[in-house]
Amino acid sequence: MIIGDSRLEALGWHHVYSGKVRDLYESSAHPDRLLVVASDRVSAFDHILSPGIPGKGALLTQLTLWWFGRLGEPTHLAGGHPSLGEHLPDQIAPRTMLVHRLEMYPIECVVRGYLAGSGWAEYQVSGSVCGIPLPEGLREGDQLPEPIFTPAFKAPMGEHDENITFERMAEIVGDADAVMLRDASLRIFETASDIAAERGVLLADSKFEFGREPSTGGAVLADEVLTSDSSRYWDAETYAAGGANRLDSFDKQIVRDWLAAHWDKTGEPPELPAEIVERTVARYQELVDRFLTDH
Template structure:
């Protein structure tokens, strides 16, 4: 497989042999189009893993399949128009083994340049901002909150999507109005909060807390209809906690079902200069187990 600088694949020869043309690679996903499927995009999730804006080696085995299957599971439960044109295993193409379970065939959309973030708990970048301003993205919050505390109600805290390799920028709702127009900005905010509440209730039934998540939306080029896109409510886009562990308190109450193990190891073993070190096998195995545990608990 040919790679660009930073290790991002340019494309997979097996798909190119089936006349899928590689058009874009992000940190995790590769996008392909085909003259035989106009208006459609083949989205293939990889096992790549990144932290601190660097792609790491090796990847996490099974990660791409987990992200794809979890997205497909959630798309069927949210009651929101989404971008799926055909879901695995009915992609309309005979995809090679090792790709089919990581692939979604979706409608091409006019994507909106924001991350639609919803937070129900004060953690991560929200906690850092709160310590400075007692607010998150311009939304005032009660005094005296601590790291990981539940908010009075979920809040919508959008971010501007930065180019690959750069940090997304937290912005105010007013800024999204400037970027998208009042009607679209409000529609994305309202849809995000509604989807979040639906998903949080489903997670709660399975002993999980959905602390925060990010959605992406586009508009149908023909009708302008708002459409949920990309991945949804996966380990990479969302922060899930075990409800029992959270309630018990202690140092592990905020342990999430994602690549936190990778981030913690890298923070302790790399000064963020030069090339990141290779991930030890034990870290890779533990991270893969967390991805696997989440999908089992949600979909069982």
């Protein structure tokens, strides 16, 4: 369900696109702006699940705005809660960003500091990730000698993104932009890793998206950034202690694990139990509290 669609229509904002989590709105009164509204929808295995995760959209937006204020990078942000609260309904404002309209690069700029997820799966087969050879004998969750840039091509809606080499990325966006996006992604990841470490959190990997500002031609950081949905975070103490739960992440992994155990991936997925939803909410909230609590 689209959040507050009729109320935004009344304010002159018209729905133009919905992804798995976010909805986009435009207004003829603000042709160079978009409203990005993060929903409480949760997806896994290419399905949107029911019910959603209450408060998730507001938490992701809150964390994105927090990071935008600390990275020292140009971003697409034109306004966010609470400044938007004067103009938008209370249900919508905390999950909304007013952003500059950009020409988005069709690349997910993934940086990996640890070997996990699809990178781990690829390494087991080839000993490399996105064409980057890695040392032999690494285990799942091991820290890499240095963070690596492993881009993905953004597939059309409903299809899987495709991991690609840096050389293939350069063919898509051009050599100069490929270098610029790689360097910016690695720089942001390093800054974010240091900030996370101060809060007892390891940033295992993250994906960034960038767009080109039409009037200046400059590239800016866009979409959500360093949230539980775009990044893999681990508790530093738990990781150091080892054990079966050392790679427990601050995201929807609880949902993925439950679904994998209770669904054969055919037909429609089952409804999530209340206990799974509650545990997932708590995990999202814990990460936000780690960062937003004064240090």
